Amino acid sequence: MVVLIIFHQHVCRSDIDFQEFCLQVLLECVSKDRPALLQVYLSLYTTIGYMADEITSDISFLGDSLFLSSLKLALAYNEALLNGRILTSRGSIVLAIFLGSLRKRVEEILNCFAGLENHFSNYLKSGRWPSEISDEGKPSTLLSWYLQWYSIPTPTVIKTALEKIKPIRTTTSVPLLRLLLPGTHISAIDEINKLFLSSEVNG
Structure with a gap:
């Protein structure tokens, strides 16, 4: 409890959004008697802050993308x-609204x-990474985050999937791509579909 009081006195005096987060x-920590949760929340919160700082600063705040x-x-x-696939009497470790x-x-x-x-388009076509240093910030870092966040496979896997779709005449390849790339997020599937349709038109 002492840790929570110190946290409130010395940390929760920042901007309004951060104050609301702290409260x-x-x-959560007091109502569930889990003071150790404080470190989990702070770690997740500050990591996202480091992400924003990483792309606008010359300093590297995050050593890798494991976070x-x-x-x-x-x-x-x-x-x-939430879907009932896991049953536990303790409930969620971290607030769902916070994770959202x-x-x-x-x-x-x-x-x-x-x-x-x-950069994503060039990566799919050539398999090459963009330069890390550019006027746009850190495109290589952002691309690696994008690939990991949306679970995008290697260019070779994507090209193989597109080759299977190519003979099939359809206005959109999204349903087929979802079948061939089941682990990839729908947002990335949409981007791959756009690139595929664009290459078909230009080709």
Whole structure:
């Protein structure tokens, strides 16, 4: 309890959004008697903040992208609880609304980079990574986050899937791509479909 009081006195005096976050965390930790949850919340919250700083600074705040795997695991666990695939008397470890806000923030960070679509297209065509240093920020870092967040396979796997679809005349390849790339997020499937249709028209 002392840790929670210190946290409230010394940390919850930032901007309004962070104050609201702190109050939600404190309520969760106190009501469920889980002070150790504080570290989990802070770790997830600050990591997303580091993501935003990473792409606008010359300093590297995040050594790798493993944090995305951790967040995706937390989201998958929470969704399994909500869908009844996992049964536990303790309920969700972290508030679902908090995890949802983190998911939204990650996707906002990825979507704010205007050149990502072109870099993704070039990556699929050539298999090459963009330069890490450019006027656009850190495209290589953002592309790696994008690929991991949306579970996008290698260009070779995607090209193989597209070759199977090519003989089939259809206005959209999304349903077929979802069958051939079952682990890939629908947002990435849509982008792959756009690139495929564009190449068909230009080809």
